[in-house]
Amino acid sequence: MKNTLRLLICLTITVLLLAQSAVAAPPTVPGQLALKLRPGQHPAVLEAVLLKLGASGLRQKFPHTLAPNPETPGSVDLRGIYQFQLPLTVSLAQARAVLLATGAVEYVEPLYIRQPQYQPNDPLSDSTITSLSAGQYYLKQIKAYRAWDVTPGDSSIVIGITDGGVRLTHVELAPQIKHNYADPVNGRDDDGDGYIDNFTGWDLANNDNDAGYDITIIHGTLVAGVAAAAVNNGHGIAGVGNRSRFMPLNIYPNTATGTFAGFEAIVYAVDHGCQVVVMAWGAPGGYSRLEQDVCTYAAVNRDAVLVAAAGNTNADLLFYPASYDHVLSVSGVDNLDRKTGAATFSHRVDLVAPGTSILTCYGYHLANSGGPADDDYTAVGGTSFSAPMVAGAAALVRRRFPAYNAAQVAARLRQTTDNIDGIPANAAWVGRLGTGRLNMVQALTRPNVQEARVVSSTFAPARAAYAPGDTLRLTADVQNLLQPVAGLTVTLTSLSPFVTVRQGSFAVGSLATLARANNAAAPFRLAVAGSGIPLNTTVSLRYRLTATGGFQYDQYVDLVLNPDYVVLDANDLAVTLTSRGNLAYDNLAGTIGAGLTYRTSGNILSEGGLMLATSPTRVSDRIRSSGGQSRQSFFSLRQATRQQPGPRADQEARVAFQDTVPVVGSRVRSLGVAVRQRAYAWATPARRDFVLLEYSIRNLTADTLKPLYAGIFTDWDLPNPDGAAQNAAAWDSTRNLGYCYAVGRIAPSVPAQYAGVRLLRGGAPAVYSINSAAPAGSPIRLADGFSIAEKFLSLSSGTARAQRTAGLPNGADVVQVVGTRLARLAPGDSTTVTFALLAAPSLAQLQASADAAALAYTTLLPTRTASQAGFSVYPNPTTGLLQVEVPVDFGLREVQVRDALGRLVLRREATGRQVDLRLPDLAPGYYTLQAIGEAGVAVRPVTVEY
Template structure:
């Protein structure tokens, strides 16, 4: 598919600002959990394309808006020009430079056709071995709480976390800066005006970047939205949304000034970063603000926002900020689940859940392995956008408490890094003080404790033990890529000892939680005795833990492990770590020396789930991404079900009955149970897929069974293939299928380019090859059910032969009605090579030989003779064993007197014998009959009983 040609007509949500317009695709589960901005992507080019990124991206229909990290703000630029960092603080320089190299080839880009959903563009960009290393949509983040009832009790949280006593030990340093990445902050609020950090080298309001940091007028805050809504770059106030003002007050409202409230951060300074344009209700420039904090040397950045959409580029932004010395603290989300929420779930981020001041766990809070600590941000009291004060809530209120504590820790220990400061806040806690836990939340999914300011500032990094998960390896002992019921799954977990040395002594499974918990059973829950000294900063692996898969699941299970040991003083310590065991990938990849192809559980081949980025596509030698989309299509009784593109998104009508398993030869079963009632046919299809170990031949055997209570008429079963052969996918051509030929071809123009031949065959005489060639651009604007039905019913109308981006629909039609419980089988052979002679040689070896043909094993001959079933009720099958008997082949059904009651003539035979000839006997009544077969001078007959 050529990206420039995408032209679907789709609805979008339009978000309008006073002087700019954001067109936003609304969230649409499951493939798009968050709103995304139309026409904009974040992409990273591969290293070999970095020097000519603009030209390469232009060829793909992409125009560069800006780099994710401007070179002038990079460490490489500073080193080249002998510039010292603007603030001296701990930094992981080597790690920062590694991440920086990736960020310098990462861009915000626009694409030619903004009316096309970004998921379609991204899938194309990532297909194969092209210049795009990773890509993601630009998500609009949700805020994690809003100000509410202004009459609630004031600041009970300060007593809960013992902040008054903490301030006696560490009041906070005015050299520690906490970035408030949010909707905007009322910087002139009476309780915030003195808490704001001022960049003295920047002159406000002159539209000049006086301090040469790359940002105009960022004197007491910065407005990332000024270009979008015609506001001022130095004005961080958002008159339409006070979320950020409340976050700022909780974090750092001035203490001991005789006004309003006291922020948790004491004397630490705040720097507002407005990331929400006028007229919008979501965070648009959140990750840009994190980058700002990194390059400007801030100690902490608070993110009381997030989304459920991960991005490799956003993870790099977070990792880069941490490597340059900025601690990242984020709300765990208000999404009532343990599913990941970003940036809180990115590696290195301190994710914060929410309780109230009485330590009641709030039902909405995010939980699970990536939530590090809880804080009492619910029903708290904070500054408000009208210059007064109001109640604040949710994880939005809990994150700034933790950010402030990280600021206090960095004030007390200025030489520790951001990860160490977060570790102290995470582990110097009140352990599990929960008064009430909602019934829907497993206690196992809650973190070790709730923040305690006094503990955080009195703990010492040389004595506090803190571990965190570094790597997770899950391997099926069967050696297969995926696991299923009966497999043993081995978990090898790598940890980091972030702070003080200690001695590990015992490890055991504490429990399994989550919706998928019943699918796993630990082989042993008894503790494993270990005796190991763990040093500062040491990375180490835990003993392998085995689990038996006891049930299929599409949801994650969370494993919780308990560690026991002693610190350097001999004091017993207990720590817990958790990790997710997600369902095995919903696809299997077959491979030989020249070819790789993925087979999906839901009736797809190649990219098995485009919207979720699953599957490896089809690779042949050095040609990647040769098959963009492959999906099953079935038609009968005027209804069509499929697993291919539709109007708005991909259809997903097939449900796994038995998931694919195996190595070179895999098999699985799907049904159309997930199709809408108006489309569902009531079929089940068993698929056997084999990639030849020595040649570029893929064999797909399908046996479809009628599971409905009515006969299937006009049955057609086929695969839709969107081919992108060679280096120029828009220069493909398809032909073949004329005059009943079972062969179809797709070729890429040019020398030594891939070409594909497909061959269809069935052991049923009522089968007809279904071979259609399509101008693929006609499906970009939506592949309707009506068009699919036309192709499956009358493929001869679709014989597109021009050079273009092409697709094929390849399979079989069956003329005889298929009664309930009856089956049809067919084989599709796909051969790929760079010469037609090689393809034809391989094709000749891969048609069905007599011993390989599947037969309808559902029935066995119950009476004399080879015909079956016998007795029969609606259809009887006659096996034909001789190769090419004399035509025409005549079948007659006679009564016991010899009177002919039914006759039909077969003038066309399947490609080879043996085959099965179905005869419909619906018009005949119950009784005894004879079937007579006449071929030239040869006549054979068999008795038949019809019983209903």
């Protein structure tokens, strides 16, 4: 059993990456992606989107898998998973955003490459022992000899060896292979399973029927020898599984067209009768919902015991596939039950087995290579060889207890180990080496074995991470897997000072075998500390299950606290604000942050953020660049924080960041500015469709920034029935509003058809709308990256008609930059620009929301005194005549007056320092006057009387 439960709420990748930000994701198959359709959807709905992405080769990944069984809780459907090829010029982030926005897709992921966990021994290992049988010290250590007296297993139990090719002719392995006699080698698919001549396993990586020996990868032979080498054959060694057979399944490519296929091999194994599957491979990080689906299918739908190596990392981390649900995670010890130096240790480890000097089949020598052909052996080390020992033991337990399901087999293996926490050398890893070291005879003979466990955890509210001061509830679903228990109690304890458990006891009572219970009526209650929590801190909570008779078992669940971003979600538009100026997500992969959603939509902004520039060579941003990377100009000055309520709005956010100050003669291409960002959201009915973003920009250099350009980059992906790539961008000049909308048929069920950015405060407005698929030679071409010169062009080129729209007439994947030009920013001075971020079901509603945003900003967020020095409007109140005065260096260009709804009622061009303004026949009431100049926008509320 996994001694850790991940949050089984909609946390997916976000929590796991935040929890392990220092762990790099494993490599991926270039250009290959997988997606999963939502139930009831057909791949035909994606044709238009895939065509626009340039995708090809869409195919059902697991067409022959078993459908979910309604009577088996937790079973999964793999038939909705499809794989396709994406052009290398299209990013994963773009493809994910476009496909998810259709509403038909559950997830989009890369295909990870997991490596074998092989670690060679030094020359003084047991491989030097001349008596080969004596070299298998581990059989005595795990009590295999005594276990074989209880049952030697049976050839009907098959272990799937998902690994490199196996030396099929090796004297120890040839008689142990499970052949498929329903499909002999004759060029036909005799058994109709979709595989031709799969008589001896299958090569999933290269898609052929040769799962045999490959001189470059002998790992599969080594693993197979530990689990299933022939016993009593007068040669070499004995496999832990004794009479159990094995199925060879190659997962590593040896052809130009081959790809890693570990998870495909798991599906093949369980669909072809393997009751146990061993995965002696993996990698830290890179959580995948597809991979978890495969493991769930194998363990729940197909009732197979999955056993995986915990990895050779000597670290406490998530290692996949071992750390997935329904997988036994096996770490390693030496011949004295001490943790091996390289073995992974964590709350996710289930048990350990020997992992040093493991004598096994070598499978390396050929008949003419000077060594014994097909009868060679070697001693190796690593958790790769601990895992097949447990797999062999699982095969015997399945034979001994044929009525057990896979979860019960795993439970019995966990609960019959020899505890090794008391060994002095293991003191540093107490509680992180599972329940102990494998004991095979106890697994087969101990009576009255018990294991109740928490099988799922549900947090409310469901969040990827929790902020200081949050309170939350935790519901635990408990199942008894083995012998009935009485007096069962679950006690929740925080292992961190940053979380307090206010109510942590759940009295379950008695549970029969396989019975369940939960504490939904009285969930655990927790509180997060209000301060002092380091950024992105992962904390563990411990479930301790106890019952009458001495049963005790610990499990763990993790929480991420104090994330380096905040989410404003007071109204219908919820948006993530990062500590470095980005919107929606803090990375291009779209895994850190909650995105931007509107009402019931999924994420509709694949990438967004602030861009600043003063020349084609001095640009600061964290927006995409090239090669799937983003620029990293901004760094955080302090963590993003949220107030609820705030002094001016129902939710407010504060962010501070800056870029690098250029040094004379350096090649730094930044500006040298510090930015204080404030954001505001309201829950009131008239203000539910927008969030205000206010940026105060200070010049840290000794030079005047002249001019200074500031803008918001948005890559919207608004869904419609014809596909999210069918968007267009436009400009409403009366409102300084840049917006994007879905082109094609209207989808009544999709809440957001329009989204945009309005400039509320700043200098001269600008917009640049970009077709992402623009051909070579276009002024801005995103297909080959987004250079700093192109970013400057998008900020500085004004509002020429050719740049106001994109994607017309048929729609495209569009990007838009809405910005402003400030005449100058002197050394040490600050200026403020403000934008409204908006979404709405129609253009009319978007425009109304833009007007409401302008009103909210001018009436509820008074302009700060420092930026209004020298600006006056009098008399105020007035009966119709106003005098407006601005500072000497303001550069006045225009004066506007708007009513209480934000509608423009007067516009007048103006220059100089003073303007006499006669208002038209306006009704008495409240109005807003804006003076627009080179230095920015100055605002004053005005009252008109009779």
